[in-house]
Amino acid sequence: xxxxxxxxxxxxxxxxxxxxxxxxxxxxxxxxxxxxxxxxxxxxxxxxxxxxxxxxxxxxxxxxxxxxxxxxxxxxxxxxxxxxxxxxxxxxxxxxxxxxxxxxxxxxxxxxxxxxxxxxxxxxxxxxxxxxxxxxxxxxxxxxxxxxxxxxxxxxxxxxxxxxxxxxxxxxxxxxxxxxxxx
Numbered sequence: 001x002x003x004x005x006x007x008x009x010x011x012x013x014x015x016x017x018x019x020x021x022x023x024x025x026x027x028x029x030x031x032x033x034x035x036x037x038x039x040x041x042x043x044x045x046x047x048x049x050x051x052x053x054x055x056x057x058x059x060x061x062x063x064x065x066x067x068x069x070x071x072x073x074x075x076x077x078x079x080x081x082x083x084x085x086x087x088x089x090x091x092x093x094x095x096x097x098x099x100x101x102x103x104x105x106x107x108x109x110x111x112x113x114x115x116x117x118x119x120x121x122x123x124x125x126x127x128x129x130x131x132x133x134x135x136x137x138x139x140x141x142x143x144x145x146x147x148x149x150x151x152x153x154x155x156x157x158x159x160x161x162x163x164x165x166x167x168x169x170x171x172x173x174x175x176x177x178x179x180x181x182x183x
Contacts, residue, residue: 035113037079037106040133045126047071058084062126068093071125075102082106084115088124098122104129 037058041049049062060075072093077086082105089099100122104115115129 035106037113037115039131041115041129042132043126043129045071047126048132049126049129053079056080058086064094070094071096073124077102077104079106083118088122098124100124 037051037053039051041051041060043049043062045064047062047064049060051058051060053059056079058075058077058079062071062073062075064070064072071090073088073090075086075088077084084102084104084106086102087099088102090096100120102117102121102124103119105118107114107116111130113131117124117127
């Protein structure tokens, strides 16, 4: 049951942050199948969104790049074809405390399936989401023989010293620019 205070707070949010309607990108088309949206999504607001879809119900928790220090929000909505409508709210993990309504479209672009905001209230920051890495999937995968301390040090220095061209693979390598710390 919604209390009078909650309804008043929500209506005040609508007055402070009126609905924004976003145009459809020209290259986007709606997805013709009911693709499961469960997974990790990255947004143009810098956040990572962990989405769970069960039948036509969609939930997420969204955290900014500081692991939710600036904003953390939750969403619950209903998917009807390629349109998701629902409500979102910031939670106390982050600094912002807003809430509102959000309508998203599930679209297919040259980059794959994306979520695009069609309408929002409450000042929600994100307007587009694309699939990110799978949950628990490392961003850097190590293949080949076991990773020794020396090989790990070599990999870290190679990343840190990106201007060095790697010509040999394995434990043998020659030092270049001795004062740079790069191998």
